[in-house]
Amino acid sequence: MKKILLSLMLLVGLNASAQDTLSTNNAAINFDATSAGSPEKIEAISKQVKSKLVVKTGDFVFAIQMQSFEFEKSLMKDHFNENYVESTKYPRATFKGAIQDISKVNFSKNGKYPVVVKGIMDMHGVKKEVTSNGALTIAGDKVTASSSFKLLLSDFNIEVPPVVGDKLAKQATITVNATFNKK
Amino acid sequence: MNRYQLKKYLFLFALVILSSSSLFAQDDLLGSLEDEKPPREYARNAFKSTRVITAQSMEQLSKGVLDFRILHRFGRINSGAYEAFGFDQATIRLALDYGITDRLTVGIGRSSNRKEIDGFIKYRPIWQSNDGAPFSLLLTSGFVKDGLKWADPNRDNYPSSRYSYYHQVLVGRKFSDAFSLQLMPTLVHRNLVLTEEDKNDIISIGVASRLKLSNRLALTVEYFRHITDLPTGYYDPLSIGFDIETGGHVFQLHFTNSLGMNERSYLVGTDGQWSKGDIHFGFNISRVFTISKPKEFRKKKE
Numbered sequence A: 001m002k003k004i005l006l007s008l009m010l011l012v013g014l015n016a017s018a019q020d021t022l023s024t025n026n027a028a029i030n031f032d033a034t035s036a037g038s039p040e041k042i043e044a045i046s047k048q049v050k051s052k053l054v055v056k057t058g059d060f061v062f063a064i065q066m067q068s069f070e071f072e073k074s075l076m077k078d079h080f081n082e083n084y085v086e087s088t089k090y091p092r093a094t095f096k097g098a099i100q101d102i103s104k105v106n107f108s109k110n111g112k113y114p115v116v117v118k119g120i121m122d123m124h125g126v127k128k129e130v131t132s133n134g135a136l137t138i139a140g141d142k143v144t145a146s147s148s149f150k151l152l153l154s155d156f157n158i159e160v161p162p163v164v165g166d167k168l169a170k171q172a173t174i175t176v177n178a179t180f181n182k183k
Numbered sequence B: 001m002n003r004y005q006l007k008k009y010l011f012l013f014a015l016v017i018l019s020s021s022s023l024f025a026q027d028d029l030l031g032s033l034e035d036e037k038p039p040r041e042y043a044r045n046a047f048k049s050t051r052v053i054t055a056q057s058m059e060q061l062s063k064g065v066l067d068f069r070i071l072h073r074f075g076r077i078n079s080g081a082y083e084a085f086g087f088d089q090a091t092i093r094l095a096l097d098y099g100i101t102d103r104l105t106v107g108i109g110r111s112s113n114r115k116e117i118d119g120f121i122k123y124r125p126i127w128q129s130n131d132g133a134p135f136s137l138l139l140t141s142g143f144v145k146d147g148l149k150w151a152d153p154n155r156d157n158y159p160s161s162r163y164s165y166y167h168q169v170l171v172g173r174k175f176s177d178a179f180s181l182q183l184m185p186t187l188v189h190r191n192l193v194l195t196e197e198d199k200n201d202i203i204s205i206g207v208a209s210r211l212k213l214s215n216r217l218a219l220t221v222e223y224f225r226h227i228t229d230l231p232t233g234y235y236d237p238l239s240i241g242f243d244i245e246t247g248g249h250v251f252q253l254h255f256t257n258s259l260g261m262n263e264r265s266y267l268v269g270t271d272g273q274w275s276k277g278d279i280h281f282g283f284n285i286s287r288v289f290t291i292s293k294p295k296e297f298r299k300k301k302e
Helices: A002-019 A074-084 B003-027 B081-086 B263-267
Strands: A021-034 A043-054 A059-065 A092-099 A111-123 A126-139 A142-152 A168-181 B065-076 B090-101 B104-111 B117-126 B136-145 B163-174 B179-190 B201-214 B217-226 B238-246 B249-256 B280-290
Touching: A021 A059, A043 A074, A043 A142, A043 A168, A074 B280, A092 A126, A111 A142, B065 B081, B117 B263, B136 B263, B163 B263, B179 B263
Parallel strands: none
Antiparallel strands: A021 A043, A021 A168, A043 A059, A059 A092, A092 A111, A111 A126, A126 A142, A142 A168, B065 B090, B065 B280, B090 B104, B104 B117, B117 B136, B136 B163, B163 B179, B179 B201, B201 B217, B217 B238, B238 B249, B249 B280
C-alpha cells in the first residue's frame, strides 16, 4: 500500500515538472491603427502583459489590462478607453491558444523557430478565432515568443466614426513579444 | 493498522490530492493569469474638460499637455432683435492651462470683461480609484487682477486694490461612465469692495454634474449658492450646457446668467437673473496639445 502510494506521488510529481510552464508579467504588445496618410500616428504600447507558455503542449495565453496601453497623446488614451474599447466595461483582453508545431522546437538548442499560433482572442466582449504566423526564439535561458497579426476593429464591435476615418484605420496591426526565462 | 500508520496514510493521501489538484489548475492556463486583485485604475474623464462650464471640474490635464481655451459669452437673449438677441456683443476669455503632473495643473487667462487677468494652481491630493478613495478631492487657489483704469485717479489708489483671490475645494465622484457629481465650497476675497455694506469675503457652495448622452455628447449643469450675502443686485450663477467632443477639440455650448468667465466675476459679479430672461448664450473651445510625450514615445526606435 505504502509503495503504491509513494510511486503514485512520484508519478504525479514527475508529471508536474514535465509541464514546465514558462511565465512572465512583462510581455509587450503594441498596436498600430494608423490610417494611410494620417497626419498623426495612432499607436500604443503596453509592457505589462501577462503571458504563459507550456513547453510540452505549446499552450500559450496572454492577458492585458486595456488601460495599460500608453499613447503618444493622452487624449488618444482617453478616447481609446472611453469611446473605442470601453475599458471600464471590458477591462481585459485575453488570448488563449496553442503553438501548433511546438514539437519542432528544440528548447535546448539556440535558434529561431517559425511557428503557427492558433487560438481565441477575447476583446471588447467578443471572442474570435485568430491564426497567425510567429516565431519562437531560443537564446540560452531566454525563450521569446513573437507574432504580428491584423485584427478588423469591426469584428470586435469597435466602431470607427466617419469623422476620424482619415486617421484611424479599420484594422489594427497587433505585435506581441513575450520573453520568458527558462529558469 | 495502528493509529500512527493511519495518520501517515491520511497525510500521504492528502499530498496526492493536493498535487493532483495543482494539475487541474494547470488546465486553466488563462485563469492562472487572473490577478489576485485587479490593478489600480484611477477614475478618468469624470468630465470632458477641466471646466464643467465656467467652474473648475474634478478633471486635470495629463502631464505635459497644454490646453488652449477660447471662451465666449454673448449678450443677453432678452436684449431683443435689435441686438440680435445678444449676438452683437461678445465677451471673451483666452486662457492657457498646462499639466505639470497628472495631479497638478496651472493656468493663466485674460478676460475682456473688466480687462481682468487671472491665474490659478490646481492640485489633486486624493484621486478616485477602483481600490482606493471612492472620491476625488482637489484644491484650487487663484487670483484675479482688475485691469480697468482707476475710476477716480485723484484719490489714493493702491495696486493691491485691483486684486481678488479665491480658494476652492472640489469633492467629486464619477458614479458611472455616464454620471459624475461634485461639490465646490468656495471663498472669494476681494481686497477692495464698492460700499461699506459689501463683504470682502464671499463664501458660496457649488454643485455641478455631468450626464453623458452618448460617447461624444454630454449634458452639464453647475450652480453656486451664496452663504455670505452677495452685493445688492448680484445673483447666484446657474449654467446649463452641452459638451461636444470631436477629435482634439471639446466644444462646450451653454446658457448662463453669468457674463463672467473667471472665479471673481462669475461668483461675485453675476448680475443677471434667469427668471427675467437675463440669459447669455456662450461657448468654450478647448484644444489640447501634447508638449511632452510619454517616455515610451520620446525616442523613435527604427
